[in-house]
Amino acid sequence: MLKDELAFSFSGLKTALLRRAQAVGVYPRQEGETPALAPGILRQQVVANLSAGFQEAIVEALVEKTLEAARLTQARGILLGGGVAANALLRQRMAERSPVPVLVPRPSLCTDNGAMIASAAFYRLVRGEHHPPSLDADPSLRVG
Incomplete structure (x- = not known):
């Protein structure tokens, strides 16, 4: 049960983002269709807002589940690695909220x-x- 509770899966979130992008007109509803919102400043701002919300949701899930796993296993520290560890918001939130030391390589090593x-x-x-x-x-x- 613990394994399932701490699993990371973002397929539902990705689908929700796709549906929202289609609803606000920045992504075509069907293949070959042109998005409803034409290129320009408004479209850029809508895409930026969608992206920021998506990042926020993923970072929150990663931080919550990582901290819960550390708590349940009585970890003395957390090591972030891989490409996701280059994300500045994730690095910041983990450092702010973790009761144990968080070790993160410099971004150039987070491949x-x-x-x-x-x-x-x-x-x-x-x-x-x-x-x-x-x-x-x-x-x-x-x-x-």
């Missing part, structure tokens, strides 16, 4: 996992390693 996977593949390719497309995922794959 996307896709880039790390590509880097690992590059070095294996350079060494002459070739694998068939049917290769299974290996979560403990060594990089380098």
Whole structure:
């Protein structure tokens, strides 16, 4: 039960954002359709507002669930990593609200996992390693 309570899933939130963007006219309702709100300052402001609200909702969920997980496991600290850790609002909120130390690498080190996977593949390719497309995922794959 704990695992389900602390799971991160934003599919519903993404769908809600899409529906809202369609409702206010910044995203087409159907493929091939032109958005109702023409390009310009108003459209830019509407997109900025939608984006800010989306970011706020995701940051709030991440902070709440992370702090709850830390509390339940009696963690002595929290380490943020990956591409999401580059988000300034997330960094700020975690630092403000966490009762335990929050460690965050500088933004230049908060890279996307896709880039790390590509880097690992590059070095294996350079060494002459070739694998068939049917290769299974290996979560403990060594990089380098």
